Amino acid sequence: MKRSIVHFELAADDVEKLSDFYRGVFDWKIEKAPGDMEYWMINTGEGEDGPNGGLMKKTMPSSGILDYFAVESVGDFSKKVTSQGGRVLEGKRPVPQMGWFAICQDPEGNAFALWEVDTSAA
Numbered sequence: 001m002k003r004s005i006v007h008f009e010l011a012a013d014d015v016e017k018l019s020d021f022y023r024g025v026f027d028w029k030i031e032k033a034p035g036d037m038e039y040w041m042i043n044t045g046e047g048e049d050g051p052n053g054g055l056m057k058k059t060m061p062s063s064g065i066l067d068y069f070a071v072e073s074v075g076d077f078s079k080k081v082t083s084q085g086g087r088v089l090e091g092k093r094p095v096p097q098m099g100w101f102a103i104c105q106d107p108e109g110n111a112f113a114l115w116e117v118d119t120s121a122a
Contacts (some may be wrong), residue, residue: 002070003069003070003071004051004069004070005051005067005068005069006050006051006068006069006070006115007050007051007052007053007054007067007068007113007115008042008051008053008054008065008066008067008068009053009054009055009056009065009066009068010022010042010053010054010055010056010064010065011055011056011057011058011059011063011064011065011066012055012056012057012058013057013058015038015040015055015056015057018055019040019055022042022055026044027045028042028043028044028045029042029043029045030042030043030055031043033054038056038057039054039055039056040054040055040056041053041054041055042054042055051068066103066111066112066113067112067113068101068112068113068114068115069112069113069114069115070115070116070117071114071115071116072116073116074092074100074101074102074114074115074116075092077102077114078091078092078102078104078114081104081106081114084107085107086104086105086106086107087104087105088102088103088104088105089103089104089105089111090102090103097118097121098117098118098121099115099116099117099118099121100115100116100118101113101114101115101116102114
């Protein structure tokens with residue numbers, strides 16, 4: 001499995017302003033995701049191979065860009081993160097009909113996420 005960035009998330013105080021910025025700079029297509037969740041999907045124009053991303057309202061002042069890395073098992077890789085000196089900040093959580101993720105931190109304090117696809121949902 002290629003363990004590369006498969007998704008990214010941007011956090012904003014002003015979602016519309018930041019959407020306009022990235023649309024203007026990169027010509028990205030940014031649209032509100034269906035449902036009640038306050039989340040906007042970013043299509044970078046790279047198709048299915050992406051990476052594509054998401055945009056959401058900031059929950060913490062230090063929120064920024066969060067990269068999601070593809071892994072075979074969020075549980076197994078969470079253990080690898082801690083064994084190599086990192087931390088798991090948020091344990092394995094589901095995204096219905098899509099997969100699971102965990103938010104981690106490397107030894108230098110950089111946040112990143114692990115992403116496992118739910119192959120039964122395909």
